[in-house]
Amino acid sequence: MLIELKNVTKIYNQEQVNEVTALREIDLTIDDNSMTCLRGASGSGKSTLLAIIGCVFQPTTGRVSIAGKQLSRLPDRFLTLHRRQYIGFIFQTFNILPTLTVQDNITLPLVPLGIPPAEMRRKAAVLMERFGIAHRRNFPASQISGGELQRVAIARALINNPPLILADEPTAHLDSRLSEEFMHFMKDLKSAGKTIIITSHDPLVTEHADVDRVLDIKDGRIDAA
Amino acid sequence: MLLNSWSIALLLCGLIVLFLMGLAARSAIRVLLFWNPESDSNRQIRLENEIWLTSTLVEYALGIQIISLIVFVLAANFYSQSIAGAMCATGSLLANSFGVPALLVKIGGVFFYGFWIVLHQLDIHSEQYPLVRKKYLYLLFLIPLLILDLSLEILFITGLKPDIITSCCAVVFDDATGGGSNLIGGFSHGLSMELFYGTAGVLIGIGSFLLRQRQRWMVVLFSSGWLWFFLLALAVVTTEFSSYIYAMPFHKCPFCILKPEYHYIGFVMYFALFMGAFFGMSAAVIEPLRFVDGLESGVAGYQRSAVKFSLLFLVFFVLVSSYHYWRYILIGGEG
Numbered sequence: 216m217l218i219e220l221k222n223v224t225k226i227y228n229q230e231q232v233n234e235v236t237a238l239r240e241i242d243l244t245i246d247d248n249s250m251t252c253l254r255g256a257s258g259s260g261k262s263t264l265l266a267i268i269g270c271v272f273q274p275t276t277g278r279v280s281i282a283g284k285q286l287s288r289l290p291d292r293f294l295t296l297h298r299r300q301y302i303g304f305i306f307q308t309f310n311i312l313p314t315l316t317v318q319d320n321i322t323l324p325l326v327p328l329g330i331p332p333a334e335m336r337r338k339a340a341v342l343m344e345r346f347g348i349a350h351r352r353n354f355p356a357s358q359i360s361g362g363e364l365q366r367v368a369i370a371r372a373l374i375n376n377p378p379l380i381l382a383d384e385p386t387a388h389l390d391s392r393l394s395e396e397f398m399h400f401m402k403d404l405k406s407a408g409k410t411i412i413i414t415s416h417d418p419l420v421t422e423h424a425d426v427d428r429v430l431d432i433k434d435g436r437i438d439a440a
Numbered sequence: 441m442l443l444n445s446w447s448i449a450l451l452l453c454g455l456i457v458l459f460l461m462g463l464a465a466r467s468a469i470r471v472l473l474f475w476n477p478e479s480d481s482n483r484q485i486r487l488e489n490e491i492w493l494t495s496t497l498v499e500y501a502l503g504i505q506i507i508s509l510i511v512f513v514l515a516a517n518f519y520s521q522s523i524a525g526a527m528c529a530t531g532s533l534l535a536n537s538f539g540v541p542a543l544l545v546k547i548g549g550v551f552f553y554g555f556w557i558v559l560h561q562l563d564i565h566s567e568q569y570p571l572v573r574k575k576y577l578y579l580l581f582l583i584p585l586l587i588l589d590l591s592l593e594i595l596f597i598t599g600l601k602p603d604i605i606t607s608c609c610a611v612v613f614d615d616a617t618g619g620g621s622n623l624i625g626g627f628s629h630g631l632s633m634e635l636f637y638g639t640a641g642v643l644i645g646i647g648s649f650l651l652r653q654r655q656r657w658m659v660v661l662f663s664s665g666w667l668w669f670f671l672l673a674l675a676v677v678t679t680e681f682s683s684y685i686y687a688m689p690f691h692k693c694p695f696c697i698l699k700p701e702y703h704y705i706g707f708v709m710y711f712a713l714f715m716g717a718f719f720g721m722s723a724a725v726i727e728p729l730r731f732v733d734g735l736e737s738g739v740a741g742y743q744r745s746a747v748k749f750s751l752l753f754l755v756f757f758v759l760v761s762s763y764h765y766w767r768y769i770l771i772g773g774e775g
Contacts, residue, residue: 221481276481288488289567290492
């Protein structure tokens with residue numbers, strides 16, 4: 216078992232007038248080497264759940280364990296190390312830095328690890344080749360297409376070779392061809408042994424043959440598994 | 441003496457530190473009452489977040505309080521300009537009955553406050569918050585010390601009057617001066633140098649042994665040795681080394697060496713001595729924590745570094761403090 220959530224509740228702005236309960240008493244187990252989709256309407260809590268699994272947010276109550284290790288309550292410095300080592304994020308708007316080159320964007324997660332520049336370039340080259348963006352290596356990210364941006368985002372999420380890939384609405388801004396391409400990449404990653412969690416309400420993702428499990432989230436609760 | 445920049449800086453610093461510690465005391469009480477790392481409750485999670493902020497504030501507050509020892513000595517030196525008979529901090533500190541106790545409490549505080557910072561650093565370098573209860577209990581014990589520290593400081597500063605006639609260091613530390621005004625009266629000079637170099641040699645020997653092979657009783661012996669050496673060194677610097685630094689046989693003072701005319705050598709000496717003593721003593725202070733879950737390697741690593749640093753500071757202190765003495769012995773003075 217890779218990920219286990221027990222009684223996880225998340226309340227934003229606790230004890231203030233604008234208090235919002237985003238997640239309510241979530242119990243969830245996600246197996247290793249699986250592809251899980253969190254489906255729900257906007258505001259249902261799926262992104263919050265993904266952020267809690269990714270140790271970006273702390274639950275208000277409850278606990279999150281990954282690979283048997285209680286993570287949700289680790290001191291921040293250890294969470295940072297964990298995120299660097301075990302988690303690759305793909306964001307809805309990709310969050311690529313437009314002024315950096317494609318290569319520099321991809322190697323960004325390696326910078327705090329103190330890896331020598333030559334080794335960083337070598338790792339990036341492998342991924343750029345794999346995702347077909349090697350010819351854009353020295354292009355500023357602001358000058359490449361949407362599909363290429365998406366591949367840069369995936370390559371950046373994989374540069375640390377993390378076992379867990381989290382993607383938050385990755386196809387929201389993509390046409391159907393690029394969405395198909397994205398799912399193709401995810402399928403390859405799953406075959407390579409990664410665990411993938413995707414939030415989406417795009418049928419192209421939720422009904423994809425390689426998705427093992429779809430969890431419907433409504434009003435902060437998991438509706439059905 | 442309240443309305444000058446030194447007094448205002450000292451008192452403001454003390455009040456801010458006490459205020460921050462007062463806030464931290466609230467967290468400390470909550471920790472002692474409700475801390476339960478096994479719980480997933482909202483209260484526990486909020487407490488975990490709260491202590492991060494509190495501990496960081498306490499760490500800085502105690503750091504400031506440690507530095508205030510230097511400000512206090514500099515302030516005492518400054519006050520001497522306005523007190524009849526005083527030539528340096530010695531005269532100011534003896535101008536009323538609160539000066540010396542205030543200095544002693546501040547010196548002791550350096551170690552007690554520093555030990556909290558060591559506990560905190562060990563705690564945050566572990567994934568499991570193993571020392572939260574212990575460090576917050578210790579924090580509650582530090583608050584009376586801080587109150588005493590600030591109270592003595594206020595009593596000392598408010599008790600300083602320009603019409604007080606006090607004694608200068610030449611009288612206070614003079615061998616010929618008997619009675620209560622001589623702070624080191626009765627200190628035997630005969631064995632002091634032998635004890636000084638002998639103890640330093642023993643500490644270097646024990647420390648070197650500890651760096652190769654760790655034994656519990658040796659750690660305790662090393663730290664006890666440092667406590668003894670710290671007190672001995674303060675006396676030897678005053679009675680023996682200082683007069684060689686001043687190049688005046690009858691001038692013995694632990695404070696004049698802090699003055700610019702002696703190139704601030706006192707700051708270098710005392711910094712090395714305090715740092716060495718702190719690291720040396722902290723090795724034994726944290727010894728009981730070796731058996732706390734999640735701290736075994738952290739404690740062992742800290743002890744090793746502490747022994748190493750204390751030895752480096754010891755050698756540096758002995759070399760710097762002895763320089764003028766040996767120069768005089770070997771080549772016959774300043775020429």
